[in-house]
Amino acid sequence: MKTPFGDIQVADAHVHFFSHRFFQTLASQMTQPPPEADRYAFLGKIVPWEFPEPDPTRLAERWRMELFRQGVSKAALIASVPGDEESVSAAVRAAPDRFAGYFMLDPNQENVAERAAWALGELGLRGVCLFPAMHRFSLRDDRLPPVLEAVRAHRGVVFVHCGILKVAIREKLGLPCRFDVSLANSLDVCPLALDFPEVPFVIPHFGCGMFGELLLAAAHCPNLHVDTSSSNDWVKRLPVPLDLAGVFRRALDVLGPDRILFGTDSTFFPRGWRRDVFEEQVKVLQALNLPAPDAAKILGGNWERLFGG
Numbered sequence: 001m002k003t004p005f006g007d008i009q010v011a012d013a014h015v016h017f018f019s020h021r022f023f024q025t026l027a028s029q030m031t032q033p034p035p036e037a038d039r040y041a042f043l044g045k046i047v048p049w050e051f052p053e054p055d056p057t058r059l060a061e062r063w064r065m066e067l068f069r070q071g072v073s074k075a076a077l078i079a080s081v082p083g084d085e086e087s088v089s090a091a092v093r094a095a096p097d098r099f100a101g102y103f104m105l106d107p108n109q110e111n112v113a114e115r116a117a118w119a120l121g122e123l124g125l126r127g128v129c130l131f132p133a134m135h136r137f138s139l140r141d142d143r144l145p146p147v148l149e150a151v152r153a154h155r156g157v158v159f160v161h162c163g164i165l166k167v168a169i170r171e172k173l174g175l176p177c178r179f180d181v182s183l184a185n186s187l188d189v190c191p192l193a194l195d196f197p198e199v200p201f202v203i204p205h206f207g208c209g210m211f212g213e214l215l216l217a218a219a220h221c222p223n224l225h226v227d228t229s230s231s232n233d234w235v236k237r238l239p240v241p242l243d244l245a246g247v248f249r250r251a252l253d254v255l256g257p258d259r260i261l262f263g264t265d266s267t268f269f270p271r272g273w274r275r276d277v278f279e280e281q282v283k284v285l286q287a288l289n290l291p292a293p294d295a296a297k298i299l300g301g302n303w304e305r306l307f308g309g
């Protein structure tokens, strides 16, 4: 894509793949689930979104075309409920030169290490997403190291959502959102990250509110990365106000340009890819006078190192 830093390969490290199974799963969790046959008609009254057909390759094609139209070379797609690994796997298989796949794993479920090995092996996915606040588990839980062994064996990536967690679609559907943020401190990622130094860890949205903790954790763990995704409006909740340029500046000081991955947190259609997030971040990088090679790493080069090949 043509950018103020030259013509560079832009890759998005954070795109949610809201599949048919994703919506079916959320609808089934409602206190009064709408009848299966007209769930989409029901959901359509709550959110004016496009709802995907059961075949995930159709949604994959929608995303492939959207990213192509926007000039985005690659994206990491996130299976956004536990149990939706196969949807993202189908998407990745449909366009392996464009997509890498992440899947959400809830360690409270059965046989999680086997499940991770299956998803990273047979299904060809590239990373595990952990949501300790949502699924209420500790990052020191004994069930995690075997999952990490599977990730290491497949040279995968671990994404850990830390800090403030808001899942707009869950709120809109009236699903429980009793997320325990005390379990989602970036510093608690350190023991795992230090025990598995070969595994890249990615904490989205610069830690989403616990920025000081994130910087401390990153200073201790050289394998810890951040993604820049979303509007990052958590900056408004800091005890000392900081703007996005300040966040990037501090992150660059501590993590350097090799451990920051650009992302948007794009989710649904018809909105599609969040160019607004991209443009805001490019402006910030320009204002910081970031050298072009460093910008190229953040906007795509680091993605390639973590997810490519």
Ligand SMILES: [Zn+2]
Binding pocket: 014, 016, 265
């Ligand atoms: Zn997200």
